[in-house]
Amino acid sequence: MLATFKQIWGLKTLKGKLRFYTLLLIALPFLLVTSFFFLFQREQVLGGALRQIVSSLRQEGNVMRSWMGERFDDARFLAGIDALRQGDVPAMLPLLHFYQDTHPFVSDVIYVSAQGHIAGAVSAAPGIYVGDRPYFQQARAGKPSLTSVPVGRASGQPICLFVTPIQAADGGFGGAIAIIVVLSSLDRWLLGARAAPGGEVLLCDGQGRILAPSSAVAAGGGPGRAKAPAALLEAGETGSLLRSGDGETWLGAAMPLGDDGWRLLSQVAASDVLAGYRRQSWWFLLAALCTLAVVTPLVLRLSRNLERPLLALAAYARTLRATRYREDCPLEFPKDVPIEIRELLDAFCQMADEMRGHIEETERISVMDALTGLYNRRFLFSGGTKLLDVAARAGKPFACLMIDLDHFKDVNDIHGHSAGDRVLAHLGRVLLACVRKSDLVARYGGEEFAVLLTGADAAQAAELAERIRGALAREPCRIDDVFLPVTASFGVAEAREEVEYGESPLEDMLARADKALYRAKAAGRDRVVVETRG
Known part of the structure; x- marks a missing residue:
């Protein structure tokens, strides 16, 4: 195969080698620079985009954690009202309605009695038993909790409950207060929180179910069925490159929001990130090709000026070999031959004359052993x-x-x-x-x-x-x-x-x-x- 390559490109001749390696010497810097630009710079662009996603998600995570902390503060504030501590439902209902009216993103506020029944609410029907629910059990243990429900009964959309225990007037367990938020209320904020061009921010629970925005929930199959990609869930808060099933590359990160397992996710296709980079790369390549087109004729001209005397020298060398160094030097040197080439030609002709004398002398030396008639x-x-x-x-x-x-x-x-x-x-x-x-x-x-x-x-x-x-x-x-x-x-x-x-x-x-x-x-x-x- 190597011999075929040399024959195709004429590398068996001085002329072919000189032109091939001259062109290679011209093209190699452009190839190296272009390769560096297309390969190394590509990684730099992807790495910068990934760092942008992580930084943006970290900022959005701080905003989300602040929002969640405010809801817990609201729940603790309501739990400290005397009417709730005393279990006075008629007195507490106006307060619950007022809170719901002043917080549009809150769909309901529920008071659960110490016995586990809904005793008062803005919208929910009283009397429903929820004492077996995990959030109520945590409230009975004196712990606040955040619970996500993939499909709310009333809204049919993902909701979450900020639940805080109530301390009764006598110091005992007085039930729990739950603030219910329909997570579609976060759509405007999440859709505006772009971690990277072309990438949206998703809110998921501990099981990887998409809770918001509602557009992502609908695109994933609806409430309770929309799932975030497993690879994206495992990307971690430092982010990583992801491979989809069809072989496409994505950049993604998953920012944890707390011990409840909630996470903010974001991913963007590498092709979207590299769109501008590709346009820049093609312009760079075009400039390199134009430079190559200008420089190549100049270098080829220099190559031809070196080829002519060397080809004449090679022809004379072949003649010397065919005539056993009996041919006189016929070379005529062009005026524009570089000094170094001229010195080479002069030295070669002189050596050819000396070699002719040495060969004649060497031929007189016998290769036979005189005593035995064998070779020596x-x-x-x-x-x-x-x-x-x-x-x-x-x-x-x-x-x-x-x-x-x-x-x-x-x-x-x-x-x-x-x-x-x-x-x-x-x-x-x-x-x-x-x-x-x-x-x-x-x-x-x-x-x-x-x-x-x-x-x-x-x-x-x-x-x-x-x-x-x-x-x-x-x-x-x-x-x-x-x-x-x-x-x-x-x-x-x-x-x-x-x-x-x-x-x-x-x-x-x-x-x-x-x-x-x-x-x-x-x-x-x-x-x-x-x-x-x-």
């Missing part, structure tokens, strides 16, 4: 590296033999160095007779030889080593009229991708084969040892 150590590494690279690209195995004549010092000491040279030549002939034409046989140094085997693994190399050892056993070296037995020790290794010894796979393989050779020597000589891992 120098060619072993240069030619062997090429063979190993070809085998690696083709996915073929590659192995080598390291061969050392046994007791060669004794041959020199007993029969003389001339005999030693003939033994070396004899081994070279045997090796050439046993290997393939594609294999590389070289004198490694002294009495040590190396064989590189293309397309052969360690097992196949070991088989060849045994054949060579057998051939040596069958063909002793003839020195004048004496047939001198010749044996050798063999170390076998196979090429690996990882390099443990030396700096290249070839050096590593030869080193491992040499270690195997020394093990063969230590084990008694005249044998083949295959290098193993570990």
Whole structure:
């Protein structure tokens, strides 16, 4: 895939690379800045909107708690009136009516006797027993309470009761006073209390039922059925990002109002918050593209001025390679070439002339070992590296033999160095007779030889080593009229991708084969040892 990409974009040529990376260098700052603007700045906008929601809800919560405290103060004030403490219903009713008339949001005021019956009220019918209601039980225990009713009997709308116990004139429990408020009376305040653009504020009870405003109650299925989203209820007073079932992102917070579980909720769609930000982002992107359109032709012109001399230099380099450095420098430098490029071209032409002389001298150096007719150590590494690279690209195995004549010092000491040279030549002939034409046989140094085997693994190399050892056993070296037995020790290794010894796979393989050779020597000589891992 990478090769296809390079071919499509022309990255295999200097011209293609220069233009591609030049354009990339131009576009990258704009891409980075645009990415920062679209990604990081987006989070900043959402975070700011969320902080605004939390701050606004905290302020509205303070207002709501103040309003609730005033209703409890009203209930305590009524509970302290003598007529209620004495249970004088005829005397208290005008007072209850007066309170209800002066507080339009109050739908009813109820006096409950100590026995749990409604004894007096503005609207409610007397005689109803409410002694089993939780709010009355709390009043009997001397505690005020706030109770929400999702569906009021009279109004059919969510209501709440601010209930306070009454202390009788004799100091005992004298019943309870309950101020009933229809929560739709909070609509105007809640609809005006926008925590964020496009987001409304909801009042919910401890069970997550929406109590106000009435528009949200109706949209949620009506009184008693309208429920706030569970994720919004869990958002907490610090707020959080929410995910709806359809994958849309929301910002929301839930501000607790007290121990009764009431909460103020608000959420707004992230898309509404980001509407203005998106318009700003598109304008920014348009400006970046316009800048890119202006700068690109200028940079391309500079790129072409650099391309021409470099392309001419590359063409000359190809010509030199094809003619083995026999071509003179034909480059003509344009006048507008930068000084650095001109110096590069001059230096290249001078180096080409010097290289031509070095090559001619190098070609005179023989790559053959004069004594054995085999390749020398120098060619072993240069030619062997090429063979190993070809085998690696083709996915073929590659192995080598390291061969050392046994007791060669004794041959020199007993029969003389001339005999030693003939033994070396004899081994070279045997090796050439046993290997393939594609294999590389070289004198490694002294009495040590190396064989590189293309397309052969360690097992196949070991088989060849045994054949060579057998051939040596069958063909002793003839020195004048004496047939001198010749044996050798063999170390076998196979090429690996990882390099443990030396700096290249070839050096590593030869080193491992040499270690195997020394093990063969230590084990008694005249044998083949295959290098193993570990």
